Amino acid sequence: MILFSSWQGEVVDNRNKKEPKSPKAIALPEEFKPGEKIKAFFGWDGIVICDDSVDPVDMALRYAEAMLNESCGKCTPCGQGARFMRTLLEKMAKGVATNDDIEGLRSLATLIKSTSKCSIGQTAPVPILHVLEYFGEEIKGRVSSKKPAQAGRYRYAVTAPCLNVCPSSLDIPKYIEEIREVRFEDSLSTIREMTCLPGTLGRVCVRPCESNCRRALVEGSVSIKWLKRFAADFEMGHRKKPRLPQIPPSIGKRIAVVGAGPAGLSCAFYLALKGYSVTIFEKSKEPGGMATYGIPDYRLPRGVLTRYEVDIIKGLGVEIRYGVEIGKDIMLMDLHKDYDAVFIGVGAQTSAKMGVEGEDKGYRGFIPGVRYLYDINNGMDPYPEGKRVVVVGGGNVAMDCVRTSFRIGKTDVHLVYRRSRAEMPADPEEIHDAEEEGVLFHFLCNPTRILEQDGKVVGVELIRMELGEPDQSGRRRPVPVPGSEFILETDILIPAIGQAVDLSFLAGCSDMKLTKWKTLEVNPDTFETSIKGIFAAGDCVTGPDVLVRAAGDGRKAADRIDQYLRGIEPGPSDEERFDRLFSKIKVFNKNEKVEVAGGMERKELHKLDPEVRKWIFDEVEKGYMPSEAITEAQRCLRCYRIGMIAY
């Protein structure tokens, strides 16, 4: 039950109330970790108290101490004022403060909140002001009775709207500030603490951070992705020696990683940094998984991941054995026997079925999306005679299929999607680019039948759709309009509506538990599968997802494997628990009125002209120049904020 809450201006006061109300603005979880109840929460938008053993003055003092710790000292109000705020709160907690001190604290906190440079100074005074406002009586009583505060137990962590939604937990405000301060290499080191694929993510990440960026509430989000690319390209372009942490002496334990995709590579990198010897088994001839065989060169030039970033990983002593398929050349259970731990990152590599008549007949011209891209990325056109292409789907794989089609000389390229443009999961930037290149979009259509002649595709029958009620995903469900069928002629039909996990690697291993979506079942806290000592992450666990998640989970799995091998019960770190807590509370508030007058537009990247780029595989986007990157970095508001719990 909540005793008092003042989150986002909604005050719910259940003290001495018979019928307690619950706040709508905040959903505070009951527990921080199993068996550890959250008794109170102090944060950027107010305070929540659930237990009357919590002394708000003591907690305010501890919060001010946290603020003093986190204040970077780079602006006067917070840098100089935080110390003094703590001094005044200390007096209050000891019961020796005067009324003047209380007034002084109020005016100081207000000044810091109004005039500080970043969100630490702008938000940290908020809970302290709320204590002064809503617990004034208690404070006055304490001033007269000289009663000291009760010391409680607290934990705190720092977050930011962008950082909180990043599946790899990159310290975004920090690396952007380092670019602003012309410390490009420091910036890359900050990024590398959390991912070993900065140049790759800097190009193709789906950037959930940018849709949670507070600057978007002013004039447009900060180009978080492009700034990351800038930091990565600076090192690569200037042939700087990558700065990596010192590797500790070998621990003498061996780990097998299955699959050199983003998940496997990340897991291997962070295990190697901890001193393990890691061997990756990869069935193809090149590393990178879907980022290499799926994502085309015009978005992610081959060298960035497969040579530059993988070379750094190999430089740490990670061995990659290409052309070895687990489940065929070596059995999974043999790895389990021979190695101290096994990590599985085999991805979701087979195409999902559309459920359309004729799709399993093997017609020439019917090519699943990932297969199509795989062939092209290997340098061959899977069906050179076919010139007309229809791609079905609305995600990034579908976008890659249509845009790549021009680049191998197809002339007529169509995209069929069953909902409308607004619902397309693909990056809007890419939809725009595809449109510029001349892809013809057919929204609210779905294939019903493949037309065939002599074993070859000649067309596809489509039916028009209407948007009905929203489904679980919140998007409106498309329903067919009876009798609206029509025909689109084509030589090639490409379904790109999702992938599934190829489970053949499990040959001879019957104990592995799967989910109902035929993905590996893992304990979300430990990344361990149903077989002890075998861990998994990436698309083979989540189903087809995105690079940052695969890479981030790969890194987290490395931490768990390390715990497991050291005989510690594997589980999330406190930071990870705070990340989860904060995402329940929600760090980004899209209704916030950001007090920044704006006028600094997002700096766009230069792109090749559509008529030039659509026929070639050259990278479409040209990265920032240093001066552009610094200007863009200046737009970041450094939205760090502190969340503290009493337990």
Added chain:
Amino acid sequence: MITVTIDGREIQTEPGKTILEVARANGIYIPTLCFLEDLLPIGACRLCIVEVDGYDQPQPSCVQVVTDGMNIRTTTEKLLEMRRDILKLLLLDHPLDCPICDKAAECKLQDLVYELGYDRAIAEGSVGVPMLHKPPVKWSTIGINYFPSRCVACQRCVHVCLERVGCGVLEAGKEDGTPRIFPAHPEKCIACGECLSVCPVGALTEAVSPLKARPWEKTKTKTVCPYCGVGCVIELNVASGQVIKVTTDEAVPPNYGTLCVKGRFGFEFINSDKRLTKPLIRQGGSFREVSWDEALNYVAKKLKEIKEKHGASAIAGLCSARCTNEDNYVFQKFMRAVIGTNNVDHCARL
């Protein structure tokens, strides 16, 4: 062009400029402490705050750009109060050692407090015993002293080192909860003293000259640095007939306020007792001090003799990069027209 209103005055300006730039260009004063013209805005001191219609909170004018139709107020009661309070925070434990501070009377903090006033402490008990003159701590070069207790953490030094010098020696951080500057990468320091030159207070002081003077005791003489061909403009700060410091002028090319280690700190030789200030003639094994007339006559006589006996091409002239262009011009003219030889050279060519 866009239109903005500052303190009731309508002003036409270009987009992309900051409020502070537009205000200054139109003669409207906004106090600043950390702002430096040729750098990207630092945004540290928060004294330049102004009010903008539509926003409850003040906006930093050195960072915030103007947008069309913006209505700006630079001097309201509320702003003055906030600026005063911010200064009080800077004064919380700033040592009141102005009487022995090199910067007294040239100090931006003194000026600002003088301008905005100081009525009462920000809260009771906030002003501790002023820490008088804590000794300086190590900086990245021996030519400069750093007095942390006087530092207002404006970070001008940090940013000038990054953006103007391109060295990145300094980092802003904290010590015992107090903002401080750390010479984090001393190995990159080229001892140019740019940080010293932009420090608005007495936190960075020059440690070369044993002699100090207040501004009204000094005369400044503008001249050209003799060290290299760039020809930076320098100002010799002279007191009691001695050069005690070198400064420069931000408004003047070619250096627009910047100097290198030699130009800024290499003035000790002027006061050196090892310097030759009178001509000497070698007689036997030793030197005899002579008058200029005697010396010049002696040299003229000898040169004439050599020229008569061996011809003009037996004489060569070597002049110095330490001399000005004009000196060198006259020198080669003398060699060619008076002596009659083209044997002229210059140490900078070697």
